[in-house]
Amino acid sequence: MKTSSEDAIAYNVVPFAWPKGYQSDGIHAGLREGKDMGWIYSEVPAQAAGTYTTNQFQAAPTKLTKQTINIKHELQAVVMNSANANSxxxxxxxxDAKKVQQLVANKLNIEQQLVGVASTGIIGVPLPMDIMEHGISELELKDNTDVTKAILTTDKHAKTVSVQLTVENKPVTISGFCKGSGMIHPKMATMLGFVVTDAKISDGLLQPMLSHEVDSTFNQITVDGDTSTNDMVVTLANGAAGNTEITEQSADYPAFVSAFNKVLSELAKDIAKDGEGSTKLVEVNVKNAANHDDAQKVSKAIVGSNLVKAAIFGEDANWGRIIAAIGQTNAKVDINHTSVWLNGLALVDNSASANFDEAEMKKTLESNTITILVDLNSGTATGQAWGCDLTYNYVRINASYRS
Amino acid sequence: MKTSSEDAIAYNVVPFAWPKGYQSDGIHAGLREGKDMGWIYSEVPAQAAGTYTTNQFQAAPTKLTKQTINIKHELQAVVMNSANANSxxxxxxxxDAKKVQQLVANKLNIEQQLVGVASTGIIGVPLPMDIMEHGISELELKDNTDVTKAILTTDKHAKTVSVQLTVENKPVTISGFCKGSGMIHPKMATMLGFVVTDAKISDGLLQPMLSHEVDSTFNQITVDGDTSTNDMVVTLANGAAGNTEITEQSADYPAFVSAFNKVLSELAKDIAKDGEGSTKLVEVNVKNAANHDDAQKVSKAIVGSNLVKAAIFGEDANWGRIIAAIGQTNAKVDINHTSVWLNGLALVDNSASANFDEAEMKKTLESNTITILVDLNSGTATGQAWGCDLTYNYVRINASYRS
Structure with a gap:
């Protein structure tokens, strides 16, 4: 499988909209205040792939959706609710998850094994089935994008992205949305991400493509180091664009992978940026690593360090914590020639302070986005990860979530 | 190597004091306000062992002390400073570290290779050698325990413990002290721990005993998931008690190991309790694990979870987060029959809410010590770990440490 690359840009980011052949809805069922239930529907059965949490306490809807996708690698609808994780x-x-699946299948008059189910919210509380049942009866097939709001919990905003590209002379759209703000440290996927496209893709290609691109996007973000029980990314491809089937040999395959990666990485970054209580998005790029795994590991260690996160909140150029985070990994590190830049300013030069201008550094630390570049001087590989700062609000939100 | 056991208690915890044949001092050298430099000295060369950080950016004093101990497995003095980590x-x-070692050796008129050096504080700033040199000239050989204060940084109090036991009819004392409050997630040892005893121990036994006991004590605490560059535990045994040499075959060996473990575990717990910004000590006990490693892993995952820590700060019985933390590990878990108690009250019964009395649970969550017991129903092994809650003060302290 080829790696996606930002170089192969042959797509446009467009205002969020569904690809051809999809309909949707999002409503207030009564699980909490505001919209709390929604679905997305494809006019024909779509190719489907998913990645799921590695948490051993996998939630019922996550388990059921995995089982369902594994039957025919097809889905025609996914129903979602927030406020209750059914975990x-x-x-x-x-x-309960199967009952939800069945109610949706009945209402849409499709096979039960074409319905995915996703839940997010409090762990350990039975799903209130009367509310679920009533909610499903209210769902309609519309052109709105309210479902992107219905899945949110502590998120401050809906996370959506659409890209368009041309595949074999046909316009193809890939649209993704997701939620996630706390308990974010995905190991295989993150808390509820959905990517739908009208592209037609050759059998067996969607799953490896999804898994590969999730590894460099959703699996490279962290908010608090905690891996949820409900993590799931599901992707649907319904072929409504009418393109010649995409294969790994297609001329447009690299562009499609690149566009697909763009959707996942924008969503992943948006989750990091909207991490519980966060005030800043932190992006870490690692270069000159011995291999890609090392680069990924080091970048994720930095965005995952509570001390680095607290220093960034405090707008303090505490580079010793970045160095300590790098050194905690087992990645190959040239411990005498490691260098670090922050928003382009030299911070660490060959494992010593770069004697930066404190006022200039303080100024750039006020930005909403902090980009850290690390040179490990140990090879040629690169890697990337995203996170956010650790703030009083993170503590406030999580000291009182349940009660 | 036998495992220590609380069952084999044949020691007494006594007020903190040095064992026979040790002298000490702690002074204000000028590295910061208050006491910031100290040493401990044995009248004769003592057997010595150490465990050191696994962080790749190992600090100079940590590296030097490791090299020094490895020469003859003996030390006669250890000099320490806070405020600057020389990392x-x-x-x-x-x-600079070697110069400090040499100055101390000259002053004490002992070989340079009998002097250990330990530093803690800010990373990446050269050691101010004029202050160090002046400080060393001021150090004396006294009976005071001021050195236990001189190594503190953000710690709220000195962490000390002494135990006494009888070995071959001779009274033996083991005294330990340590510091550590942030950047605490030891992988081989923790930030500056020292244990000195007047026992005589057979050659080659001290190091494996230290390494083994550190694994179940210092290596089982976490404050923030960050592993320091300066972690080090050093132990000295000078034989001044006049006991017959302790071997693994000695009748009193299990009691000695038990007493030694007591010193390490009390110090480790004290670090967890005094974790930066903490208001509560969290102790997790795991039982019925498939093996000891699994039990240790699960207990450390729970005390390491930001979400569990924030919930405990908020006095919220959010058991779903405990379950999610357990499930994140690769330990063998009976996912349908996992149970959890909090301060003795049933919280989770066979992977479902134990339907506890909310008022009663809320009341016990107000305690300064939260003890969580987990039953994995997967074997007979046990494990233990310690941590603290995640608070506004942790963020405050770490948002403004450097500047």
Whole structure:
């Protein structure tokens, strides 16, 4: 599988809209204040792929969607709710998730095994099935994008992105949306991400493409180091664009992968930026690593360090914490020739202070986006990760979530 | 090597004091306000062992002390300073650490290779050698315990413990002290711990005993998931008690290991309790694990979870986060029969809410010590870890440490 590359840009980011052949809705079912339930529907069964949490306490809807996609690698609808994760809810949790799947299949008059189910919210509370049932009865097939709001919990805004490109002379759209703000440290995927496209893709290609691109996007973000029980990214491709089937040999395949990666990475960054309590997006780029794994590991260690995160909140150029975070990994590091830049300003030069101008550094630390570049001087590989700062608000939000 | 056990208690915890044959001092050298430099001295060369940080950016004094102990497995003095870690200070850092070692050796009229050096504080700033040199000239050999204060940084109090036991009819004392409050997630040792005893121990036994006991004590605490560059635990045994040499075959060996473990575990718990910004000590005990490693991993995952820590600060019985933290590990977990107690009250019963009394649970969450017991229902092994809550003060302290 080829790696996606920003160089191969042959797509345009466009205002968020559904690709051809999809309809949707988002409503207030009564699980909490505001919109809390929604679905997305494809006019024909779509090719489907998913990545799921590695947390051993995998939630019932996550487990059910995985089982369902594995049957035919097709879905025609995905129903979602927020406020209740239907996680650690025992046998009843799976009974409830299947009941939701069945109600949606009945209402849409499609096979039950074409319906995915996704839930997010509090862990350990049974799904209130009367509210779920009533909500499903209210869902319609519309052109709105309210579902992108209905899945939010502590998120401050809906996270959406659409890109368009041309595949074999046909316009193709890839649209993704996701939620996630706390308990974000995905190991295989993150808390509810959905990517739908009208492209037609050759059988068996969607899943490896998704897994590969998730690794360099959703799996490279962290908000708090905690991996959720409900993490799931699902992608649908319904072929409504009418393009000649995309294969790994297609001339437009690299562009499609690049566009697909763009959707995932924009969503992933948006989750990091909207991390619980955050005031700043932190992007870490690592260069001259011995290999890609090392570069990914080091970049994620830096965005994952509570001390680095707190220093960035405090707009303090505490580079010793960045160095300590790098050194905690088992990546190959040239410990005498490691250099670090922050928003383009030299911070560490060959493992010593770069004698930066404190006033200039303080000024750039006021930015909403902090970009850290690390040179490991150990090879030629690169890697990237995203996170956010650690703030009083993170503590406030999480000291009182349940009660 | 036998495992220590609380069952084999044949020691007494006594008021803190040095064992026979040790002298000490702690002074204000001028590195910061208050006491900032100290030493401990044994009247004769003592057997010595150490464990050191696994952070790749190992600080110069940590590296030098490791090299020094490895020469003859003996030390006669250890000099310490706070406020400056002499870490990531390049070649000059090692030159400075050796100079400190030499100055102390000259002053005490002992071989340079009998002097350990330990520093803690800000990373990346050269050691002010004029202050160090003047400070060393002021150090004396006294009976005071001021050195236990001189090594503190953001710690709220000195961390000390002494135990006494009888070995082959001779009274033996083991006294330990340490510092550590932030950047605490030891992988081989923690930020500056010292344990001195007047026991005589057979050659080659001290190092494996230290390494083994550090694994179940200092290596099982976490404050913020960040591993320092300066972590080090050093132990000295000078034989001044006059006991018959302790071997693994000695009748009193299990008691000695138990007493030694007591010193390490009390110090480790004290670090966790005094974690930056903390209001509560969190102790996690895991039982019925498939093996000891699994039990240690699960207990450390729980005390390491930002979400669990924030919930405990908020006195919120958010058990879903405990379950999510357990599930993030690769330990063998009976996902349908995992149970959790908090301060003895049932919280999770067979992977479902134990339907606890909210008022009663809220009341016990007000305690300064939160003890969580987890039953994995997967074997017979046990494990233990310690941490603290995540608070506004942690963020405040770390948003403004450097500037």
């Amino acid at each position: 650690v809810t025992g046998d009843q949790g799976m009974i | 990531v200070t390049g070649d000059q850092g090692m030159i």
